[in-house]
Amino acid sequence: MAKLTPLSFAALLMASSGLISPAAFAQEAPAQPTQDAAQPAAEEPDAEEPAQEEIEISGPGAGGGSSEIVVRGRFIPNPIRATSEVLSVLSEADIARTADGDIAGSLQRVTGLSVVGGRFVFVRGLGERYSLALMNGSPLTSPDPLRRTVPLDIFPTSVIASTTIQKSYSVDYPGEFGGGAINLTTKSVPRDPFFKIEVGTGVDTITTGEVGYTYFGSSTDFTGFDNGARTLPRNLRNAFASGNPISVGANFTAGEVRDLTASLANANTALIQRNNNIPVNFSGQISGATSFLIGDVNIGIVGATGINNTWRTRGGVQQISQGIVPVNGVDTLNPDIDFRYLTTENRIVVNGLLGITADVGEHKFKLTNVFIRDTLKDASIREGIDARVTDTRLINRSRTNWFERQLMNTQFVGEMKFDDFRLNFRGSYANSQREAPYERTFDYTFNAVAGDFVNDLQSAGEGARIAFSDLDDNVYGANVDLAYDTDIGFPITFSAGYAYYKNDRTSIRRDFRFLSGQGPLPFAVSQQRPDFLLSDFNVYTFDVRLVETSGTNGAAAYDAGLEVHAGYLQFEAKFTDTLKLQAGVRYEDGSQFVLPIDLFGLGSANLVATSIKKDDFLPAATLTWNLAEDMQVRFAASKTIARPQFRELAPQQYLDLEFDRTFFGNPFLKNSRLINLEARYEYFFGRDERVTAAIFYKDIKDPIENLGFRQGDNFFTTFANAPTATLYGAEIELVKYFDLIDLGGTFFEERRLLIAGNYTYTNSDVKVTAQDQIADPLSGNMVAASTIFRTGGFALTGQSDHIANMQVGLEGTGERLSQQTILLSWNSNRVTNRGPAGQPDFIEYTGPRLDFVWREGFKVFNKVAELKFEARNLLGTDYVEFQQLNTSTILNNAYDIGRAFSISASLQF
Secondary structure, eight states, X not given: OOOOOHHHHHHHHHHHHHHTSGGGGGOOOSSOOOOOTTSOTXXXXXXXXXXXXXXXXXXXXXXXXXXXXXXXXXXXXXXHHHSSSOEEEEOHHHHHHHOOSBHHHXXXXXXXXXXXXXXXXXXXXXXXXXXXXXXXXXEOOOSOTTOSSOOGGGSBGGGEEEEEEEOSOOTTSOSBOSSEXXXXXXXXXXXXXXXXXXXXXXXXXXXXXXXXXXXXXXXXXXGTOOOSTTSOOHHHHHHHHTTSOOSBTTTBOXXXXXXXXXXXXXXXXXXXEEESSOOOEEEEXXXXXXXXXXXXXXXXXXXXXXXXEEEEEEEEEEEEXXXXXXXXXXXXXXXXXXXXXXXXXXXXXXXXXXXXXXXXXXXXXXXXXXXXEEEEEEEEEEEEEETTTSTTOXXXXXXXXXXXXXXXXXXXXXXXXXXXXXXXXXXXXXXXXXXXXXXXXXXXXXXXXXXXXXXXXXXXXXXXXXXXXXXXXXXXXXXXXXEEXXXXXXXXXXXXXXXXXXXXXXXXXXXXXXXXXXXXXOHHHHTSOHHHHTOHHHHHHTTEEXXXXXXXXXXXXXXXXXXXXXXXXXXXXXXXXXXXXXXXXXXXXXXXXXXXXOTTOOOOTTOOOEEEEEEEEEEEEEEEEEEETTXXXXXXXXXXXXXXXXXXXOOOOEEETTTTEEEOOOTTXXXXXXXXXXXXEEEEEETTEEEEEEEEEEEEESOEEEEEEEETXXXXXXXXXXXXXXXXXXXXXXXXXXXXXXXXXXXXXXXXXXXXXXXXXXXXXXXXXXXXXXXXXXXXXXEEGGGTSOSEEEOOTTOOSEXXXXXXXXXXXXXXXXXXXXXXXXXXXXXXXXXXXXXXXXXXXXXXXXXXXXXXXXXXXXXXXXXXXXXXXXXXXXXXXXXXXXXXXXXXXXXXXXXXXXXXXXXEO
């Protein structure tokens, strides 16, 4: 044992106290234990209870005698260094420092990651379809009908302990691995019981106290739960269940249809009201944990619940060009659809977490239940021209929506150790639902004679429409992993596993238009506001009827499923003290289908079902070379796949509010295949400090691209397989702390400076030649790829050439929490949509974003309290999506974002 002098012993006491602080998560180990091969690499130990190694150091007593004083410190390994794979880790301390309210906001600070629409995480420029989302190592289901990938903004940071992003593939992960795997680790039971309350409020310079739109809905909308006002009337439910389209004819009389029309909730869902003072945002969280013994079994319970109610108003421009028009011999884009709009969204997220753990000797069992309900209440009014229906006459178009998205996830995990063997198993079930009752739109066209906007329920345009949609999604998952440690002249771990995944989805959408059976409404009636226009009096007086316009050929409903059986073999060998190899192969047998439903029993012969059955062998290897004790280089190679998402295959139409654009699927898509190569250098030069650099390359066969598409006079977004694409790039990260004690003064004595930054350069090239053939999105016939995509090279949708993040902050090193952090992030322009009919691509500009977060801890009645202040988007960067051709510019979607300020306080007992 090392002997200590009294002075060095005092210094060690201070150092050892730092070792058990949360900041010690980045401490490196002189000799790391091999990773538990039965646990996916991205599954780090829980942030509150990390894997620890006890260090014992003794020295002489203070008097210099022979007595020994033993100092016991806890060494916490650095998961970035310990894992065999290329990994980024977002610890609980990192999440708290950035203070983003949801995990998507926190992830945008990680090297190589960007967040699109505030919801979906792109890894190294690859779209969200290439990002795998897991919770505690098990698959998740998405409540968003457009995507199978989970929108990560639904996960509040209050229920997440840590997040790991694995960028190189290992065969113990699902084979759908493109840019990376994002594993969310829910909070576990800490060593000390606690009970914590947090409340907060916030304002937005564009929204709070400013003019916006809303509608009544119901008296309980602010909770995210409707009080029943939007429940479908019984007679309408019975009509839906009849299996017949709702319109006057063989199945329904005119009187029955009028009764159905009059039964709808009208005024509370149709009438938009101007609000001159949009409310402030508010949030509240309650969490707690405890543990106790039952015999020799240590039981732990952790729980959390919260609500977050936010408002956002967007005012801007939306334009669409129907085609390229020569002007004075120069190709030009003209805005055939040109609207100015104001949209107000009220979003309410309610969450709950209940976790139970049981430690039985060397074995650990964990039951986790997560509930998230994400509700969006939307009201929008836009005014402008739509040359498809009214030439240059002004249209006033209003919209109200209520989207209920709900996720429930239950998971049981067992981790068992038997000498040289380790057995891990997981079972999970997740259900997500999305209900959208009363999606309403109204078109009023300007009448020059009356000098007013009118809607006669007959003329061209949207008139008055309503839709009801429902989605139910279930995911079942099971994993069994076995690992065996042995020595055959060098340490080696053999592992094998089996995984089962099943995802079932049912989606139904019913669309209707209101028409008058007596022809155009009288002029005076057509000037009435929406709730009067569809009042019971008008319904029965002017024979106003619901007319079903639900899409045929499966566009109204579909069933979908994905079932995967997988097995893997892997070994991890440490050939020398400096050379380690992990290699293996995974076999996946995948069967995916999307079956359009003949909702009305019409026996349509045009229903196109999708069936993709494919088995794949997916090898992967990572070689790690320790150049020095604090330095290593990794080389990784793998083969992976990317399956189309259900919505990309289904013909059903869907309005994406983020882009305010209608999507429909392509049933002729096929799997993408990827070859992944990477080399990475890592230098851990101090506690919590590192420099990493990497280069990477991906070759993608049949990448799936967003495609702008015109069908008649309507503009849609669909999807298509491009022939091939390549992606390559480099990234670098630096994390460095500076002690400030030398600056003098009480303020700097217990503070250090953090400087952290990362930069990623990515270049992608989708290659289309005149000889390439692909499936046409509408017919499925093989056609020249040049008729769908332009020839030559172009970037993948969603890919930014440059992604940069920087953090500069002060933080206390004493017992009291004190952090002041400036955060800067920037993404360069990226393509959101391939342009239709030879037009230029749609380009998204997000610009730089500057945030500031201040956290201060203090004591209240001898209890730990925290005060947090956040200032977001201080540069006032706005959002712009545009097309540009020569000197002409189309603003597809442009709006102000504004600056946001919030303050919150918490008290822990």
